[in-house]
Amino acid sequence: MRVATTLNRIGACAALLLLGVPTAQRADAQAWDAVKYFKYNIENVTVAPDVVAPGGGYTVRVMFSVTDPTNGGAAWDIKSAAPFQYRYPPPPETATISARLTLNIGWDPSSDFFNTGSANAALNAVQSTLPGTAAAMVVQVNNLHTAAGSQPCTAAACPGVADLTNRYWVERTVTPVPFGRATVTHGRVAIEGRPVCNGLVECAVTPNANIPVTSATADFAFHPANPQAAMVANPRRQVVDIAKCMGCHDGGPHGDTTVPRLSLHGGNRNQNLDVCVMCHNANQTDVPYRYFAADPRISGPETAVDFKTMVHSIHAGGFRETPFVVIGRGSSINDYSDVRFPSTLRNCLNCHVENGGKGSYELPLNASVLGTTTATGSVYNVPSGTMRSIDVNPANDVKTSPTAAVCSSCHDKAEVRSHMTRRGGASFSTTQSAIGVTVRERCASCHGPGKDKDVKKVHEVGRSGTSSDAHDD
Ligand code: HEC
Ligand code: HEC
Ligand code: HEC
Ligand code: HEC
Ligand code: HEC
Numbered sequence: 179m180r181v182a183t184t185l186n187r188i189g190a191c192a193a194l195l196l197l198g199v200p201t202a203q204r205a206d207a208q209a210w211d212a213v214k215y216f217k218y219n220i221e222n223v224t225v226a227p228d229v230v231a232p233g234g235g236y237t238v239r240v241m242f243s244v245t246d247p248t249n250g251g252a253a254w255d256i257k258s259a260a261p262f263q264y265r266y267p268p269p270p271e272t273a274t275i276s277a278r279l280t281l282n283i284g285w286d287p288s289s290d291f292f293n294t295g296s297a298n299a300a301l302n303a304v305q306s307t308l309p310g311t312a313a314a315m316v317v318q319v320n321n322l323h324t325a326a327g328s329q330p331c332t333a334a335a336c337p338g339v340a341d342l343t344n345r346y347w348v349e350r351t352v353t354p355v356p357f358g359r360a361t362v363t364h365g366r367v368a369i370e371g372r373p374v375c376n377g378l379v380e381c382a383v384t385p386n387a388n389i390p391v392t393s394a395t396a397d398f399a400f401h402p403a404n405p406q407a408a409m410v411a412n413p414r415r416q417v418v419d420i421a422k423c424m425g426c427h428d429g430g431p432h433g434d435t436t437v438p439r440l441s442l443h444g445g446n447r448n449q450n451l452d453v454c455v456m457c458h459n460a461n462q463t464d465v466p467y468r469y470f471a472a473d474p475r476i477s478g479p480e481t482a483v484d485f486k487t488m489v490h491s492i493h494a495g496g497f498r499e500t501p502f503v504v505i506g507r508g509s510s511i512n513d514y515s516d517v518r519f520p521s522t523l524r525n526c527l528n529c530h531v532e533n534g535g536k537g538s539y540e541l542p543l544n545a546s547v548l549g550t551t552t553a554t555g556s557v558y559n560v561p562s563g564t565m566r567s568i569d570v571n572p573a574n575d576v577k578t579s580p581t582a583a584v585c586s587s588c589h590d591k592a593e594v595r596s597h598m599t600r601r602g603g604a605s606f607s608t609t610q611s612a613i614g615v616t617v618r619e620r621c622a623s624c625h626g627p628g629k630d631k632d633v634k635k636v637h638e639v640g641r642s643g644t645s646s647d648a649h650d651d
Contacts, residue, residue, distance in 0.1 A: 207387035218394035239349035253344035260377030278371035284456035291459035295355035314461035388445030433520035460548035490587035542622035549577035
């Protein structure tokens with residue numbers, strides 16, 4: 179059963195490509211032992227103010243390094259060191275897999291991520307015959323380790339960076355657009371990607387494997403007091419604690435399941451939820467790899483990949499009535515219906531944090547939490563290779579009001595959904611501008627703290643299946 183699932187998740191296409199390849203050389207092999215040699219650091223962020231108002235861009239410059247904690251924190255020369263150069267398969271074959279190092283810029287961590295305007299400030303649909311375009315993507319700069327990908331720091335180019343050795347900078351002009359209740363005040367940058375296992379002791383056993391280095395993030399203000407030092411403390415509310423996730427996601431057995439470490443997207447995005455939420459935001463769906471196909475799951479309606487719904491649905495395989503399926507890279511079919519949570523699912527504290535006695539899972543939601551998109555309005559159900567049109571304007575998205583989105587990601591029965599609309603004032607087919615205006619969720623009046631059907635009480639949080647028994651079975 180687990181094997182079938184794994185193949186399913188890899189996807190027929192990728193599985194075929196891997197057939198003739200020795201295990202140690204597979205593109206998805208991961209060299210966890212070599213992670214210890216690498217640390218991504220964001221050293222400073224500057225913001226050139228909006229000089230072409232109105233609607234002008236902000237030039238965000240990011241200064242960064244990759245250091246080696248086993249070598250006194252010395253910085254790697256990412257332009258020539260072996261782990262950043264080696265390509266698989268080795269020459270003369272044409273390489274498709276190589277080291278990756280990417281900068282992401284997203285907004286707004288002070289309310290909820292939405293990244294509106296990242297593709298174009300006019301919010302025109304993105305037309306392409308190629309798959310891969312997402313509706314609410316971060317701005318990305320790829321291949322920072324190549325000659326053109328980033329520049330070496332000089333004192334003038336990198337204010338505030340004391341040691342310039344093997345420090346680099348990269349910049350992009352972004353034009354963030356406010357969306358829903360939020361205005362854009364803050365942004366987040368991330369350095370993510372994976373070197374290739376080459377030239378290190380550990381690499382003798384796992385040549386060419388990806389090294390899933392922990393992603394790094396930093397937050398900044400678009401209107402900082404000092405534009406030469408725009409970094410600020412993380413302004414986003416904390417909802418879950420990755421240490422709790424890692425209690426299971428340690429690569430070891432939990433119950434009947436070996437739970438993989440939190441390394442997703444080909445080893446590029448690792449062990450840092452602050453990077454996941456930049457893309458897994460309320461406006462994001464799995465539209466990038468959907469197209470017309472014999473398998474109706476691929477041509478079918480989009481699946482939200484909003485973190486506040488996706489993570490619940492993945493773990494609720496044993497509770498949901500309908501399978502939770504995400505179409506991933508290469509149109510792989512990721513069906514999570516066989517996932518069995520190796521702890522008590524209703525104990526929200528398996529993942530959530532408490533602040534001053536109130537759980538982040540309790541109602542009401544923070545007012546800035548956006549509704550979850552279930553249809554972006556994109557045209558994707560067309561044959562592979564023909565023009566697709568990805569709608570990047572969230573204002574016309576079909577949304578589920580936010581509390582109903584959260585609760586229905588586990589409680590997916592039709593009658594419970596109709597309870598949410600009839601008793602609770604929720605909608606599964608609305609727009610962001612209607613939420614809080616004509617669509618007013620009343621859930622907290624019965625499920626709020628101290629109420630008759632208090633979320634904490636009905637899930638018996640703290641009574642049994644506490645977080646400490648998350649992995650003792
Ligand atoms: C009690 C154990 C447990 C906890 C706690 C837990 N998970 Fe999981 N998670 C699992 C299991 C089991 C799977 C399914 C693994 C499989 O079948 O390959 C899974 C799967 C996943 C997947 C899908 C992985 C993939 O390869 O597609 C993601 C993403 C994920 N979890 C994220 C999280 C996050 C984020 C947290 C914390 C907020 C968390 N998990 C907490 C047990 C847990
Ligand atoms: C740069 C944007 C981006 C980042 C960062 C990102 N994701 Fe994703 N993720 C997506 C998109 C878009 C999809 C929808 C499928 C696709 O297009 O690949 C997705 C799909 C997924 C899926 C569904 C299965 C699959 O593999 O496609 C899982 C699970 C997942 N992401 C987990 C994570 C976790 C956990 C993190 C953080 C460690 C993360 N993602 C970081 C954009 C991102
Ligand atoms: C497997 C881990 C996991 C479990 C178990 C879990 N959650 Fe969550 N929950 C998440 C993640 C991940 C998010 C999104 C985190 C983020 O946006 O930073 C989330 C978000 C939420 C939010 C939105 C909070 C906000 O401020 O955006 C609510 C409400 C919520 N969960 C309720 C619950 C309830 C109720 C339970 C228990 C019945 C529960 N969750 C169990 C992982 C989990
Ligand atoms: C992570 C999955 C998950 C999320 C998210 C979640 N629940 Fe639950 N909920 C459960 C489970 C599991 C039970 C126990 C059901 C059982 O034992 O049959 C439960 C039970 C309940 C019950 C008691 C009803 C009964 O049949 O026992 C209520 C009421 C409830 N949930 C409301 C909510 C509300 C409101 C939200 C959103 C704020 C929510 N739940 C979010 C998993 C979840
Ligand atoms: C007028 C009070 C009231 C309001 C408002 C209300 N609920 Fe409920 N809800 C209840 C009661 C009563 C139950 C049944 C609890 C039980 O079986 O123990 C329930 C049950 C539930 C369940 C669990 C159903 C099951 O059997 O699995 C969920 C999930 C839920 N409500 C979500 C919501 C959401 C989301 C909203 C807002 C959109 C909402 N409710 C608004 C009173 C309310």
